[in-house]
Amino acid sequence: MKKIAVLTSGGDAPGMNAAIRAVVRRGIYCGLEVYGVRHGYDGLMDGDFQQMDLGSVGDIIHRGGTILRSARSEAFKSLEGQEKAITALNNAKIDGLVVIGGDGSFRGADKLNQLGLPTIGVPGSIDNDISGTDYSIGFDTAVNTVVEAIDKIRDTAYSHERICIIEVMGRHAGIIALWTGICAGAESIIIPEVQFDLEDIMERIQFGQKRGKMHSIIVVGEGAISGNEVKEKLKDKFNLDTNVIVLGYLQRGGTPTIYDRMMASKMGVYAVNLLIEGKKGLMVGWKKGQLTHLNFQDAFKEKHTIDLSDYYLARSISI
Amino acid sequence: MKKIAVLTSGGDAPGMNAAIRAVVRRGIYCGLEVYGVRHGYDGLMDGDFQQMDLGSVGDIIHRGGTILRSARSEAFKSLEGQEKAITALNNAKIDGLVVIGGDGSFRGADKLNQLGLPTIGVPGSIDNDISGTDYSIGFDTAVNTVVEAIDKIRDTAYSHERICIIEVMGRHAGIIALWTGICAGAESIIIPEVQFDLEDIMERIQFGQKRGKMHSIIVVGEGAISGNEVKEKLKDKFNLDTNVIVLGYLQRGGTPTIYDRMMASKMGVYAVNLLIEGKKGLMVGWKKGQLTHLNFQDAFKEKHTIDLSDYYLARSISI
């Protein structure tokens, strides 16, 4: 192993830069040359590589987004695209690759590995829904960002005694909604993993009102239903007026929290160590409070789930 | 003057609590009894008064929203409603009122004054569009909140080389859009006060792309056009894909900045001083960098405008 490359792929997540920094610096520290690939798999196919030195990743540990840019590549999904990438990597004499991204990105990484290029995946996604790991880089920052936003919205909800429906990200997973709902003290939380019940939501609002809490927050995970649909249903069924806020892209950005910087630093270093040890076709994971690794194929078979006891915890203390 | 009351009305704004605190504490310091009116003019008509002591406004200077709650009252717009309020105030022997709010709230305050109750207005509105003053409590916090949000969105815009349209509040006034556009380095700013030009927006995007800046931010004041309409127009005319984010209510909340805490403290104290001096039918204003006051009627005749030189400043440095 003399030359390795690193890329970011899929949705960007805070902490990806900290992971790039860790890969680059650990690589150089261990005597490797490290190359950055721009624009994810698109750049990989095009041979858009750039050698990284220590200073190239200075002053980025605290920046959101990814300095290497990211993309979702359609072309790379074909064998032709993958072979093009292998050729580009071979031409540059790169003999190892670290891919920072989510499930989709790891499927691509697995293909490259099968085609002979040693590849390691590092999980990065605010949605924290990646199979094979309890944690994905970016989740901690995203939930902090969402709760900060809800805290501001609550000021207005309180002042005008409004009921606010806040739609948050998470794709098919409800963990962003669940954690932010718990930590913002939301009166109701709607997630894809649990069937919701309008009557129950209404009861919780009324229970609060009975003890003088006239405002209410409902957090909705985008994978369950849209905020606007909830609004309409509450209007139709109970003639209840609500305000909908869709937080959108601001959930993806921002300075990474310490937890994300640590996880990104640890995972990036660990990925380089694996490559140097001759390991390949693996993703880095975080399980039972420690770093681990597993085959991409094994990871794909696992299903990332949420801890339903957290859902019931919310019901007993957000009252 | 022995007993005064304070209420907040209209849209809530960060710093209103600091103003309430200043009114209550200054009043008590000067030997008055001070009453808080809950729910704005609705509470005034209902006699929903509560005596405030020093501790009742402790630990609120840094809280968004308003502890007195706010509302937009339809009933109070009628003479009947206003007379009901006067009766409630007389019954409680309250002989002075401070109204924290915007233009609409001041029209109500002016009516009460004409009906014999000495009234002073304190300008509070994130939109900073109140006639008769250069500054309204809440604006500084709101623009800081918006720019923080845009800073996060920019991380994602940069990473994916996207063009983002961000719709911000401000009602008929473009000052939130203008300031946040300048301070977030937005490539284009659309405000109600200046006719916008799609060609120009496109040129500015392309100018940036030519020098390698592949992402772009367009800030849109809600009073000019909606973000979604801008998106459609850019799609129709240039087949350009953009992402729209509507920031919504989170712009109204949050811990007030120091500027808002200072302005609120100064204005609240000044309002009480005016009442004690026997003044009435006035609003507190901030002009040429200092506190002033003017008759409600004179204020209504003025029109709050923005400084267009700031608009041209943006064009010359956000390139």
Place this chain on the structure above:
Amino acid sequence: MKKIAVLTSGGDAPGMNAAIRAVVRRGIYCGLEVYGVRHGYDGLMDGDFQQMDLGSVGDIIHRGGTILRSARSEAFKSLEGQEKAITALNNAKIDGLVVIGGDGSFRGADKLNQLGLPTIGVPGSIDNDISGTDYSIGFDTAVNTVVEAIDKIRDTAYSHERICIIEVMGRHAGIIALWTGICAGAESIIIPEVQFDLEDIMERIQFGQKRGKMHSIIVVGEGAISGNEVKEKLKDKFNLDTNVIVLGYLQRGGTPTIYDRMMASKMGVYAVNLLIEGKKGLMVGWKKGQLTHLNFQDAFKEKHTIDLSDYYLARSISI
């Protein structure tokens, strides 16, 4: 189990309020009466109890400090003091106690348990140095606070090309210094667990300067040496000028992060569940990524250690 009480003891930590809220609400949800004890063990001896309802812990999940106040009690260390507390608890018919605090607080809780009052400990300490658990409430917030402060200091260090020594909290443990040093990209980290070497620190400064990084940050855990001593040693040995910043109390306060709110909510609920199940003389712990509990006595035998691999990680990527 019909009535339980909750107190906070020792140094305050962000998230303690979230834990109090969880204990109170979970208790009420499960049909218990819950009492808050003010001023830690001092208040316990004095019978300073107050019944808590759902609203009493509303709007506190996001507040630093502890609404119950805290204290370090000398009197309670004697058997006499402990018996006084038991009497006060018996008089109030309280039959279970949750103590939120650190090692010292748990020693007190263990005594009460031995004297017949079922007691459960919840670990709260920014220092994250409590035996028997991998995590203590408050650590995540504290490290985020410290890194935010260092990020600001770095602006000035960069601008004036200064070498800054930043002394952080942690008592005998270096984990605050270690994590913040890694996440702020500090060039050197001094912790009690590893012998430091002035030559090495100097070399790391010079290595950075050679590649153009003229400023440098040295993070020092208070348990290793004081910042001022490091300054003097660098002055004596290398005639090097440095600036010392002692962060002090601001590290203890602030809005708790999501991680701390979650851990506090989970641990508080878990503690109440244990009491209801008839368990006692236990502390709640977080091990291998999940909630657990262990006897106070067993916990005291364990020694909380840091992961030295993190120290070496810092050396390979902060260069």
Place this chain on the structure above:
Amino acid sequence: MKKIAVLTSGGDAPGMNAAIRAVVRRGIYCGLEVYGVRHGYDGLMDGDFQQMDLGSVGDIIHRGGTILRSARSEAFKSLEGQEKAITALNNAKIDGLVVIGGDGSFRGADKLNQLGLPTIGVPGSIDNDISGTDYSIGFDTAVNTVVEAIDKIRDTAYSHERICIIEVMGRHAGIIALWTGICAGAESIIIPEVQFDLEDIMERIQFGQKRGKMHSIIVVGEGAISGNEVKEKLKDKFNLDTNVIVLGYLQRGGTPTIYDRMMASKMGVYAVNLLIEGKKGLMVGWKKGQLTHLNFQDAFKEKHTIDLSDYYLARSISI
């Protein structure tokens, strides 16, 4: 006017980068070549110039510190140093200079102007103590930073019922202490402009305690007395225990607020406009809520004062 240069001098302040950006972009927009001078007057003497393009100041509007670095130069105070600077500027054919800094920096700028090089000053200093202007870039950010820190310290002060003395920056001026004291609700504020009285401080503490507020914050401007001296005096006179926190360098850094970004943008553009109009030997000022300019010599004669009514305002509402 074809080529202009810009430098930052003296203590760094948040917003200096926004001012550099405004100077560079406005200059280029108006057809000038713009050069950045590194390391303040030291770099000026050494001819350490670098041409700036639009991208060179991209992504810096939100960064604390100064990308051009700053320094306090002893050598430049001599005529020899100044002539060396003139020679370097002439060699580079630079015919205009913008100096961003404080009083001391402007004295240097005035000398250069007298030696024939057109020079304009832009006031930048967190201390807001520069003669000839009501506002200096950096003050708004600094006071927000200080109050955020005090808000955290208050959590601990409240929880442990402590009296905290917080020493803040400001050199000979008390305005940082005054504004932060007002906005953090400090029970006492000690500033150089007003003789302080230990008895009065003690009375204010006791007055609060009587109404149940057991903690207290005393803000001390470094120009009046040190925090530790206040501590000793309170110990000696009243046997009162207090905790001292010296905030130090973290007050200088951090992301500039919107107010600082706006002022810096306006002032930077205005400075370039003045140079283009052929003006020289002037500083940009902010007076009565608008931009203005005045001769360095006239500015030096003015004395920057604080508004003492703010001091008395604090006494009437922080009770």
